[in-house]
Amino acid sequence: MKLRSPLTTPAVRFASSVCLAAALVQGAAAGQSAPAAPRPPVASTLRHSPYLPVNLSQHAKTYYGMMKGIDNLSVRSTASGNLIRFSYRVTDPVAAHLLGEKTATAYLYGQTSHAVLEIPVMDKVGPLRQTGPLEPGQEYWMVFSNKGGPIKAGERVDVFVGSLHIDGLIVE
Template sequence: MLLVSSIQVSSAFAESAFPEEARPAVPARTVAAPARASPYSPVKVPKHAMAYYDLYGGVDNLHVRRTASGNLIRFSYRVTDPVIAKVLADKSATPYLFGQRSRALLQIPVMDKIGQLRQSGPLEVGQEYWMVFSNKGNLIKAGDRVNVMIGSFHIDGLVVE
């Protein structure tokens, strides 16, 4: 009993020793949700792969980037050989973007007055071209690896920036 009363007295004394304004602030603990990271490291396409795509597809300077708050994925490339890369500008070939992690298959959206959100027509050497894929629901995130498939043309393992 003596022990219990001494604990109550000491706690009451400690509270009266520090007025409400002068009490040391105790930082509130916040628990941050762990960030879900991609299992892939964001590395650039190796030089030997770039040389392969240059010879095989007639393109280089390949980039896949998220735009419009992640609702669109932009695939851009530079043409080095227009004869080999003509399948990229073919309007009859349907382009797809396949997410390796999410297994999502994205298509190019078609706007009423504009048509497909991609460049087509005759290709020129050294010119950059692009196409935009709809990423509704953010199925593909930055750091994910994707494959671009346009007819018989396939580019595998590009990292989304």
């Protein structure tokens, strides 16, 4: 005759499985009703440099003045950050003719945020940019919509107007 251990009898195994199932159900119910422990705030993956950004080099300023016909380039955040104004002075109207064309589409690209901004078109005013024949020594501007603020002050941006590219400007 074979002796059975008291823990291996069918009645004991059934009772232990019922207890185990009840403990699992009770633990799941308690886990759902209890609020989750607050998580610590996730640190931002973007790190800001402690160094001040450097504006255009003298070589870049000379290049844009000689080859593109513009100087005094600036990009500023205006209207509480909802608009970004790109302004420039024309030195050679023939070289800078793309900036005055109505058909040339203008974009502003943020290098860090990868946001592409366009010039807004108002119903009664039209596009928020100056177009027409350019005059030497005259300052011109164009405004880009920055709704939601994807581009912040201090970020490097590129301006594209048709085939004209102006790279590495810093938003002030």
